[in-house]
């Protein structure tokens with residue numbers, strides 16, 4: 001069965017799913033779709049967000065639902081540990097990362113990535129919440145050498161695209177890398193993940209998509 005992945009490669013959530021598809025060696029094609037409130041997109045992704053996928057059974061949005069669907073439908077090359085508690089720890093980590101860190105930092109992207117100003121009050125508010133979120137995340141992170149310990153897992157599939165972008169946005173907005181400050185060793189961790197063939201492919205495609213996006217601006 002073939003999966004279609006919709007979205008574009010400058011999105012960290014898109015790259016999370018692309019990285020998972022590649023690491024699990026699932027056949028897929030990519031179709032470029034920008035987030036949109038057009039009916040054609042809303043029919044397939046209820047908030048008009050990317051990524052979403054097409055499966056033989058229908059469309060699916062929300063990257064975590066997609067990741068779990070892929071894991072259950074394609075058991076080869078598992079991204080979750082076999083033990084139920086360890087699997088739950090993986091999901092706990094991803095929830096903390098996305099709800100308490102990424103969704104908070106996202107308010108900075110308007111300026112850090114897209115060049116439109118964000119108010120000083122927002123920057124201050126985000127900094128306080130991001131600091132709290134990153135400190136909590138660090139408590140869950142082993143970095144020995146992977147996010148949750150010895151084995152590469154779904155936690156790394158999410159951590160790498162998200163933390164990289166947050167680190168970039170933090171440096172751009174605050175002139176300091178809150179990710180590196182609160183997650184010591186994260187740079188070494190990024191290098192470790194980037195030594196993987198598929199991470200290199202995702203990063204290459206992201207660089208090309210970013211270049212194209214900013215050329216078009």
Ligand SMILES: N[C@@H](CCC(=O)N[C@@H](CS)C(=O)NCC(=O)O)C(=O)O
Nearest residue numbers: 011012013035049050051062063064
């Ligand atoms: N919770 C969603 C987040 C996806 C998301 O925020 N995607 C962004 C691109 S990185 C988007 O489509 N933004 C457009 C919008 O918020 O309207 C997921 O995990 O898939």
